[in-house]
Every structure is written in C-alpha cells, then in structure tokens.
Amino acid sequence: MSQSSPFFNRWLSQLGPDHIFAILTDLVDAGAVFAVDAAGKVIFWSKGAEKLFELPAEKVLGKLCAEALNCDKGRDPCGLAEHGEIKAQMVKLRRPGGGTLTCYRTARAFFDADGQFAGALEFLQPQASTAPGPAAMSNSESFHGILSRDPTMQEAIKIIRNVAETEATVLIRGESGTGKELVANALHLESARHNKPFMAINCAALTPSLLESELFGHVKGAFTGAVRNHAGVFQRAHEGTLFLDEVAELPLELQAKLLRVLQEQSFIPVGADAAITVDVRIIAATHRSLREEVKAGRFREDLMYRLRVVPVFLPPLRERRQDVNLLLWQCIQEHNQHGPRHVDSIAPEAMRRLLDYRWPGNVRELKNVVEYAFAVGRGNEITLDDLPPEFRETSAPNSFIAPVSKSIRQGNEADLIREALQAANGHMETAARSIGMSRATFWRKRKKYQID
Numbered sequence: 001m002s003q004s005s006p007f008f009n010r011w012l013s014q015l016g017p018d019h020i021f022a023i024l025t026d027l028v029d030a031g032a033v034f035a036v037d038a039a040g041k042v043i044f045w046s047k048g049a050e051k052l053f054e055l056p057a058e059k060v061l062g063k064l065c066a067e068a069l070n071c072d073k074g075r076d077p078c079g080l081a082e083h084g085e086i087k088a089q090m091v092k093l094r095r096p097g098g099g100t101l102t103c104y105r106t107a108r109a110f111f112d113a114d115g116q117f118a119g120a121l122e123f124l125q126p127q128a129s130t131a132p133g134p135a136a137m138s139n140s141e142s143f144h145g146i147l148s149r150d151p152t153m154q155e156a157i158k159i160i161r162n163v164a165e166t167e168a169t170v171l172i173r174g175e176s177g178t179g180k181e182l183v184a185n186a187l188h189l190e191s192a193r194h195n196k197p198f199m200a201i202n203c204a205a206l207t208p209s210l211l212e213s214e215l216f217g218h219v220k221g222a223f224t225g226a227v228r229n230h231a232g233v234f235q236r237a238h239e240g241t242l243f244l245d246e247v248a249e250l251p252l253e254l255q256a257k258l259l260r261v262l263q264e265q266s267f268i269p270v271g272a273d274a275a276i277t278v279d280v281r282i283i284a285a286t287h288r289s290l291r292e293e294v295k296a297g298r299f300r301e302d303l304m305y306r307l308r309v310v311p312v313f314l315p316p317l318r319e320r321r322q323d324v325n326l327l328l329w330q331c332i333q334e335h336n337q338h339g340p341r342h343v344d345s346i347a348p349e350a351m352r353r354l355l356d357y358r359w360p361g362n363v364r365e366l367k368n369v370v371e372y373a374f375a376v377g378r379g380n381e382i383t384l385d386d387l388p389p390e391f392r393e394t395s396a397p398n399s400f401i402a403p404v405s406k407s408i409r410q411g412n413e414a415d416l417i418r419e420a421l422q423a424a425n426g427h428m429e430t431a432a433r434s435i436g437m438s439r440a441t442f443w444r445k446r447k448k449y450q451i452d
C-alpha cells in the first residue's frame with residue numbers, strides 16, 4: 001500500500017488529479033503509460049507512449065487498444081480482464097513506421113461493484129531497460145550472488161545481514177534449489193569468519209557410517225579401508241563455518257554427536273580415544289519441517305532448538321514470480337558473456353510458459369532451462385521450441401499453474417475459490433496461485449461470491 005501524508009488529498013484536489021496524473025506519467029519517460037475504458041478503448045496516452053510508439057495521442061485516443069498498439073498475434077482478449085493483473089509479460093508490438101518493439105507489460109484492471117471489467121491502466125517498458133546489465137543487477141538487487149525482488153527473500157536477506165556478525169546458529173528452510181547453500185555462503189561472507197573456511201556437507205547424500213566419518217573424521221585402522229587418518233569437515237572448518245544441508249536426514253545416533261559438538265565444541269573422531277576441540281559456526285538447512293520430524297520421533301527436540309536459533313525461510317520460485325524474469329535475464333546475460341550465442345529477447349509464448357511453470361526444481365531448474373535453451377536454440381530469441389519438452393506439452397497439469405478457464409461458470413468458480421482456500425488453510429496468496437489467479441482477482445471474486 002502506498003503511503004501519503006494527510007495533506008495529500010487536499011494537494012491532489014488543489015492541483016487536479018488529471019494534472020498530477022499527467023506529470024506522474026511524464027516522469028516515467030522511458031516507458032509508455034496508457035489507460036483504457038470498459039470497452040478497451042484508449043482514453044489516456046502519455047508523452048512517453050507518444051515517444052515509444054511514435055504515435056501522437058490524437059491518432060490513438062478513442063481507438064481499441066489492440067488495434068492502436070498492433071499487438072502480435074492479435075492478443076484478443078489480452079487476458080487482463082480475466083487475471084486482473086499482469087506483471088512483466090513480454091509482448092512484441094509493431095511500430096506504425098515499421099520494425100518491432102519488445103516490451104514488458106505491467107497492467108492492472110479495475111472492476112465495478114458487480115465485478116465487471118471497468119478499464120485498466122497499463123505500463124509498457126522497452127525490453128532493454130528491464131533486462132539490465134549484470135552490473136546494474138549486482139549493485140541493486142544482488143547480495144553475494146542472491147538475486148531477488150521478492151519481499152520474503154528481502155526479509156531473509158535482512159535477517160542474514162543482521163545475524164552475520166553474531167555467532168547465532170541459523171536454520172534455513174526451503175525446497176531444493178531455492179538457494180539455501182547460496183544463502184549460507186552469503187552469511188559466512190558477511191561474518192567475521194569470512195576469510196576462514198566455509199565447508200558444506202549434504203547429510204542426505206551419504207550412508208550413516210560414511211557420513212560420520214565425513215563429519216568427524218577417523219583415525220587410521222578405525223575400520224577396514226581406513227588406511228590413514230582423515231580429518232572430517234568439523235575439523236577442516238575450524239574457525240570458519242560449516243553448512244549442514246538436509247540436516248533432518250541425519251541419523252539419530254549422529255544427532256547425539258552433533259548436539260555434543262554444539263554444546264561443547266568438541267568431538268571424538270571415529271576410532272580415536274581423544275576429543276578434538278573446534279571453533280565452528282553451524283548453519284543448517286532442511287526442506288522439511290523439523291517440528292514435524294520431532295513429532296514423528298525422527299529428530300531430537302533438543303537438537304532442533306539448538307539449530308533453529310534463527311530460522312530463515314526461502315520461498316519456492318513459484319511463489320515469487322517476479323524473480324523468474326529477473327533470474328532468467330541474469331542467466332541469459334551470463335551465457336551471452338561466455339558463449340557464442342547472444343540472446344536479447346524471449347518470444348511472448350515462451351515467456352508466458354516460463355512464468356506459468358511451477359518450477360519444482362526452483363532456481364537450479366531455471367538455470368538448467370536457460371542452459372538447455374542456449375544449447376538447443378539458434379538466433380537471438382528464445383522461442384517455445386528452445387524450451388525443454390515439459391514446457392511445450394500443453395497437457396502437463398502438474399507442472400503448470402492452471403490458468404483460469406473462461407468457461408468456469410459462476411457457481412463452479414465460487415466452489416473453486418472455496419476449495420482453493422480450504423486447501424491453502426485460508427492463505428490467500430497460496431490459494432490464488434493454486435488456481436492461477438492474481439491475489440487481486442482472487443480477493444475481488446471472493447468478495448463477489450461472499451466467501452468467508
């Protein structure tokens with residue numbers, strides 16, 4: 001919600017909202033701002049729009065938006081009335097003087113008291129300015145390589161910055177590929193231990209005996225094959241940071257040993273008879289809820305409290321769609337810099353699929369998809385054909401967030417919203433996403449059908 005002082009309304013009425021609106025849109029010089037009425041006819045056309053489209057207002061005002069803008073594939077209906085909100089959608093527009101213009105489209109629809117489409121405000125930004133160079137992104141939006149515009153991620157980054165200076169144990173929770181290791185590394189780099197070792201170990205990747213030996217080390221002759229002394233990650237991370245990934249998978253007997261290190265800063269390597277003292281900061285991560293693991297008897301409660309002194313949550317990529325665009329362009333720029341192919345646009349249909357995808361493998365999967373597109377495709381545009389098969393199949397209900405069907409009748413739609421809310425335990429954002437609606441549309445429809 002925007003903030004304003006109590007004088008804002010008085011100021012607005014003195015100067016006139018139309019005057020303020022025109023000034024405001026002129027300030028967004030690099031992009032086009034325009035408004036359409038309930039019939040889709042253009043009723044406002046900013047100076048930026050005149051410049052960008054090389055079209056004076058008198059040639060556009062009163063015309064249907066799709067006709068005035070010469071949208072590709074005749075985007076009709078453009079989906080705005082249905083979704084209520086469109087964020088950073090890539091569109092190609094044909095300029096009247098020739099040539100195409102790739103823009104990012106951000107739009108918000110308005111609805112009357114009966115829920116009928118009452119017009120919309122749109123902002124079109126030329127592609128070049130939305131796909132900033134790596135330097136621009138690293139300054140403003142990257143924190144030790146973590147890129148995000150999402151408020152929950154920003155909150156996580158804020159916590160990391162604040163706790164980095166302390167010795168507090170941090171527990172990062174997030175699905176696979178959401179950047180848990182990246183965040184752990186950022187914490188280490190921000191801490192006073194930054195010039196000491198950062199060691200990482202995945203507790204789910206090894207058998208219990210190998211894991212014990214990797215964590216705590218072993219002495220020569222401790223078991224068959226132990227031909228020499230081996231220092232574990234705890235010893236190698238001395239004075240630095242140890243990242244324990246998938247800590248919920250740690251076998252119970254090793255949980256006891258870990259607890260001892262956390263309490264006493266010492267442990268006994270496998271087969272040894274003397275304890276080694278270390279100074280290690282622990283950062284742990286899990287994709288599971290440790291509370292649930294404790295309830296199920298698989299995880300020690302005392303260890304959970306030791307580990308989750310500062311909990312940090314990383315949301316999955318499907319819940320931070322604005323990051324998809326940001327991360328895609330970051331990856332594309334990396335490939336542009338290091339390979340022979342140069343990509344400067346993503347075809348609208350490909351972009352739509354990328355934004356609609358559920359990303360079960362999160363950022364790791366997104367990086368792989370860009371790598372695939374660079375390897376398979378040709379030319380300077382990523383098209384639908386350059387994406388892996390799961391993006392090209394239309395019948396992949398589990399991979400895509402279902403778009404709202406136009407044929408949903410009023411009664412069914414109310415049921416759909418009710419069920420989605422129930423399944424999401426009343427969480428609006430999750431419920432809206434699960435049926436492919438924006439939060440605004442979901443809220444409006446919920447009000448319309450009077451669903452509590």
Ligand SMILES: Nc1ncnc2c1ncn2[C@@H]1O[C@H](COP(=O)(O)OP(=O)(O)OP(=O)(O)O)[C@@H](O)[C@H]1O
Pocket residue numbers: 145146147148174175176177178179180181182183245327363364367
């Ligand atoms: N916000 C982000 N910005 C840039 N790159 C990211 C971001 N999040 C993740 N990545 C990249 O995605 C890949 C996976 O990240 P990472 O290994 O940190 O995830 P993870 O949650 O630890 O996964 P897992 O639990 O499977 O080990 C890495 O290449 C990482 O650099």
